[in-house]
Amino acid sequence: MNINLTPSQTPSEGSATKSAYKRLRELILTGDLAPGEKLKIDGLRDVLGTGASPIREALNLLVSDQLVVRHEQRGFRAAGTSRQDFDEILKLRCSLERMALRESIENATDEWIEELVVVHHRMTRLQAERSAEFEVQHKIFHMTLLSHATSPHLLRFCSQLYDLNIRYRYLAGRSSDYKGRKVDDEHRQILDAVMAKGMDLADTLLVSHYERTGAFLKDYID
Amino acid sequence: MNINLTPSQTPSEGSATKSAYKRLRELILTGDLAPGEKLKIDGLRDVLGTGASPIREALNLLVSDQLVVRHEQRGFRAAGTSRQDFDEILKLRCSLERMALRESIENATDEWIEELVVVHHRMTRLQAERSAEFEVQHKIFHMTLLSHATSPHLLRFCSQLYDLNIRYRYLAGRSSDYKGRKVDDEHRQILDAVMAKGMDLADTLLVSHYERTGAFLKDYID
DNA sequence: ATGTCTAATAAAATCGATTTTTTATTTGCA
DNA sequence: TGCAAATAAAAAATCGATTTTATTAGACAT
Numbered sequence A, B: 001m002n003i004n005l006t007p008s009q010t011p012s013e014g015s016a017t018k019s020a021y022k023r024l025r026e027l028i029l030t031g032d033l034a035p036g037e038k039l040k041i042d043g044l045r046d047v048l049g050t051g052a053s054p055i056r057e058a059l060n061l062l063v064s065d066q067l068v069v070r071h072e073q074r075g076f077r078a079a080g081t082s083r084q085d086f087d088e089i090l091k092l093r094c095s096l097e098r099m100a101l102r103e104s105i106e107n108a109t110d111e112w113i114e115e116l117v118v119v120h121h122r123m124t125r126l127q128a129e130r131s132a133e134f135e136v137q138h139k140i141f142h143m144t145l146l147s148h149a150t151s152p153h154l155l156r157f158c159s160q161l162y163d164l165n166i167r168y169r170y171l172a173g174r175s176s177d178y179k180g181r182k183v184d185d186e187h188r189q190i191l192d193a194v195m196a197k198g199m200d201l202a203d204t205l206l207v208s209h210y211e212r213t214g215a216f217l218k219d220y221i222d
Numbered sequence C: 001a002t003g004t005c006t007a008a009t010a011a012a013a014t015c016g017a018t019t020t021t022t023t024a025t026t027t028g029c030a
Numbered sequence D: 001t002g003c004a005a006a007t008a009a010a011a012a013a014t015c016g017a018t019t020t021t022a023t024t025a026g027a028c029a030t
Helices: A016-030 A041-048 A052-064 A083-106 A110-125 A132-146 A152-174 A184-195 A199-218 B016-030 B041-048 B052-064 B083-106 B110-125 B132-146 B152-174 B184-195 B199-218
Strands: A068-070 A076-078 B068-070 B076-078
Touching: A016 A041, A016 A052, A016 A152, A041 A052, A052 A068, A052 B052, A083 A132, A083 A152, A083 A199, A083 B152, A110 A132, A110 A184, A132 A152, A152 A199, A152 B083, A152 B152, A184 A199, B016 B041, B016 B052, B016 B152, B041 B052, B052 B068, B083 B132, B083 B152, B083 B199, B110 B132, B110 B184, B132 B152, B152 B199, B184 B199
Parallel strands: none
Antiparallel strands: A068 A076, B068 B076
16 A cells, blocks of 8 residues: 555545545555555555545445455455456457447437537547546546447446456556557547447447557556 | 344354345345335344444445445435336346357366256256245356356356346246246256357357246236 | 464454434424 | 425434454464
8 A cells, every 4th residue: 555645635525435435446446555455444544534434335335346355254455456357358348338339329319429529529638648537538438439328237337347447557557658559549430430320330440449458558467 | 115034043154244135135136125115224123133334234235236226325225126127137138148158158168068967957956846946046057057258247247137137037926926937948958059069059049048038027027 | 393272463343322414394484 | 375494303324432253473282
């Protein structure tokens, strides 16, 4: 653990559980809490500045996201990572997102296309910086692509896998100079294909977008 | 709520959280706790004979399973049901289990086939009664079919959807005389196809197995 | 040295009480 | 009568302390 922030400064925002959840989630996604690391309640109390109950609650919620694993009577750990896990997530994401994207395009509406354009614009604007804000918009863009599929459960799975994957991105980013990858062209092409309702083209582009990023990251994993 | 059991008799088995989790899960799956029903901590304390903390913990774990929904600052509810949700789960299950089954067959080993035969036998033996024990074996059979796929995440999704679906089965079973459906032939055929490594046949049979059950249940939903 | 039993320590799990928030009920007013 | 503010009741969230369980460290024997 390697944390240098003062105990949660945002005082009166939502419940203690919620802010603990958000903070822990972030710490795990970014790798500040390392894969496999033991998450001791007492230790986290100092970091999060709150009692044991909200932390426990937050930890249990993170189990839903597969970011934390619970060991019966012996506490919690940040979920582990492995090359195998990374590959698996990549493959599964390609399959599931393809399904969702095709459905989405089938159900396309003008409003949806407009939403996509806006969301894409917002993301592009932040492209250069690779800031946290860019990451937020990037996820929104990808999830909006899928958002017109009619299956909430499928979307939930995609969202979950997205987060698990982005964790590897962060981990790669910190142990190396993973940066250079240019993705704006690929996003643009996907958007264009979707707007033209070219289902086959769109899903091919989306999958190869993921596969390229995956290949790029592979070198930095494990 | 309509529960007539004495507070958890099994005293020293595992943690309070674990038994609360198992019990609540069962109550929700079977419909003893109805879809959408408010789950008040205090109320559950009487039923489960334990304090608020383990109940809270169990409830949070059930959120992972999508059997309970959490409403920020206003407690928990049993997840709702709807015709739409039922249809969606059915479709998604067909897609995902097909993927998993194909992978499973690709990676087939002799040991796996033997395991399947045993598991199928155990299930068949209990066929007549439709007991709780049959339900357990039935899930084991279906999950074993998929178990040689190399994607734990995919298997987790399948397992989750299985449980969500079986809940509808129970709900149908109680509001009607859903019983008659004969499924042993279908299971046998699937097993045979898998043993012959007939991937296309196997997944077709599996999907139509689900679709038939789905069609059968539809009348009893909502 | 290696392994097992026991004692001490650390951590997780749970409890009971308190605080905060939400929901229901009553009261006052147009 | 209908609506809104104020109050009362209920429930959720959180806390601090206690109990239980797991982990570590030490003593002893092989």
